[in-house]
Amino acid sequence: MPCGPRVYSPPMTHRDQLLQAAVRVYAEVGYRGATTRRIASEAGVNEITLFRHFGSKDALLREAINRAEDAVVEPALPEAPEAPFAEVLEWARRYIVGLRERRALIRTCMGEIEEHPGLIPPEGSPPAKAAKALCRYLRRLRDLGHAKADFDESAASALLMGALFADSMGRDVIPDMYSNQPEEALREYVRLFLRGIGVEQSDPAGDA
CATH class of the missing domain: 1.10.357 (Tetracycline Repressor; domain 2)
Known part of the structure; x- marks a missing residue:
């Protein structure tokens, strides 16, 4: 039976991996526990890659949290209320x-x-x-x-x-x-x- 066209999903970049890992680790263990070593390990990269992309832990966490918040789809309310x-x-x-x-x-x-x-x-x-x-x-x-x-x-x-x-x-x-x-x-x-x-x-x- 013929299959439909495949949808190509580009591989995640190291930057994306680090951002997702940072949110997961920070949510689980907080600022002190979210060391750059732990985040890098969770992302499957080394610390050098982390610092090359973000420069510091604070910059990484700030962008990671912002991205997680930006990804939220807010519920809508109608322009003309009826019910x-x-x-x-x-x-x-x-x-x-x-x-x-x-x-x-x-x-x-x-x-x-x-x-x-x-x-x-x-x-x-x-x-x-x-x-x-x-x-x-x-x-x-x-x-x-x-x-x-x-x-x-x-x-x-x-x-x-x-x-x-x-x-x-x-x-x-x-x-x-x-x-x-x-x-x-x-x-x-x-x-x-x-x-x-x-x-x-x-x-x-x-x-x-």
């Missing part, structure tokens, strides 16, 4: 999945931000982009009359994103705090959030 609960729920579902996938890296970055603040991009990060997108959506909800409460969209966005962040980072650490199932909790976060900004549309599943 706020369904739209925000789908956005929240995709956002929290992304947080869980990057949980190890995020935890390490947060634990070391005071000692190594330069490694983490302050602007243009996935959370910053997501917050801006959610703020724009909330303004459209208000302009169209879907959100009837008087609220600050930045504070409202931070409220929902904070709940999603806490769940994604804390559910496996303090399970007693999260007695309901992830999907059930997600729907409740969205219900409470929309109720708080004056959106009257309810959860269809909850009304069934």
Whole structure:
């Protein structure tokens, strides 16, 4: 049986190997444990190659973390809101999945931000982009009359994103705090959030 055309995937460069290895090692053991020798070994190259490409460990880690963040595909919200609960729920579902996938890296970055603040991009990060997108959506909800409460969209966005962040980072650490199932909790976060900004549309599943 004839096969379809082969898709050619170019081999990874040493630079790409080092960037991927740096993220894995840093997420696992942090800044001190992520020695240049360990990163080079994980990448399958020698330390000379590492320094030839990046010059220093900090430069390598900074670029590796930036690249990992840039690779995140942010969930989208519609330009013209029609079904706020369904739209925000789908956005929240995709956002929290992304947080869980990057949980190890995020935890390490947060634990070391005071000692190594330069490694983490302050602007243009996935959370910053997501917050801006959610703020724009909330303004459209208000302009169209879907959100009837008087609220600050930045504070409202931070409220929902904070709940999603806490769940994604804390559910496996303090399970007693999260007695309901992830999907059930997600729907409740969205219900409470929309109720708080004056959106009257309810959860269809909850009304069934």
